[in-house]
Every structure is written in C-alpha cells, then in structure tokens.
Amino acid sequence: MTGRLVAVPHGKAYVISSPPCNGMVTPELARELEKVLERFASEAGFSEQRPVDLEFRPGVVGHHKVGRAADIYGVAGRGLERWHERWDAVLEEALRRQSREEGKAIMDRERKTNFGWRLYKALQIHGRWSQPGGYPVQLFGPWTRSEGPWTLISSGLLRAHRDHVHVAK
Numbered sequence: 001m002t003g004r005l006v007a008v009p010h011g012k013a014y015v016i017s018s019p020p021c022n023g024m025v026t027p028e029l030a031r032e033l034e035k036v037l038e039r040f041a042s043e044a045g046f047s048e049q050r051p052v053d054l055e056f057r058p059g060v061v062g063h064h065k066v067g068r069a070a071d072i073y074g075v076a077g078r079g080l081e082r083w084h085e086r087w088d089a090v091l092e093e094a095l096r097r098q099s100r101e102e103g104k105a106i107m108d109r110e111r112k113t114n115f116g117w118r119l120y121k122a123l124q125i126h127g128r129w130s131q132p133g134g135y136p137v138q139l140f141g142p143w144t145r146s147e148g149p150w151t152l153i154s155s156g157l158l159r160a161h162r163d164h165v166h167v168a169k
C-alpha cells in the first residue's frame, strides 16, 4: 500500500524551482532531503537572502513508483550534466599543469565553486539512503564512479544518471 506523499519542502537557504509535483515523495524521504539540502545550501554559502535553486523532475521506475526516490536535475541555475562537464574540463586542465601544487589549487577552487559536485558530496556524506539487501546504496549520479559510494557502477547505469542525481529512502 502506498501512503501519503508530500512535496519536497522549501528550505531556508534553498528553493525548489520546479513544480511540487516533480518531487512527490514519502514524508520520510522529504525530511531526509530537507535536512541534507539545507546543510548543502548553507555550507555552500547560500542564505535566506540569497537561496540556491534546485530542480526536481519526476522519475517513473523502481522506488519512484511509491515515492521513495527523487531525482535532482539542476542546481544553482545549471543542469547536473553541465556541472559535471565543467568538472571534467577543469580536472583535465589541472592534470595538464606541470606542478602538482598548481593542479591541486585548481581542483581546490573547483571543489568550492562547483555546486553540482558539492550537492552530490553533501548527499553522499550527510544523507542516509536505502540499501536494499544485495544492492548498492541508492545514490547515483554523474560522480558515482569517481566519488562513490558505488564506484563499481556499470557504464549503463552511470550513463542513465549523467544528467541527474537519484536518491532513494
């Protein structure tokens, strides 16, 4: 039986720019997302005066059918796919540098300012997502192979998540 579903709530330092129907989830998932998104937004320097926007889109398969999953496609006015492309380009640039210090400085800056990556890491570090028996932790996105938690993600599943982050609880 499917219980009552709710929209992912707005936070203090973040706003949901997509229609509420794009992120209808169980109250439990809504609470978890609210907690993590608020932390992501405030740690990334956003505030009530200057909140960051997040875009959800509805999913259809698996956990989505019962509201136990949510898909985030955009953050800070940019799609996750764009944030990931930027990350790859900056990483390539960093690896081309002769000095390791220079390369490290480039990536340190990117880790501060790439809000797609920051969102993914906040979801990974602060969120508690479901892990059905025998399955990996249900957090998939463009950074899953490089950052975890499931670094063995198949190429097909990685490709399916190149433009959004999926979480389930």
Ligand SMILES: [Zn+2]
Pocket: 059, 064, 069, 070, 071, 165, 166, 167
């Ligand atoms: Zn999904």
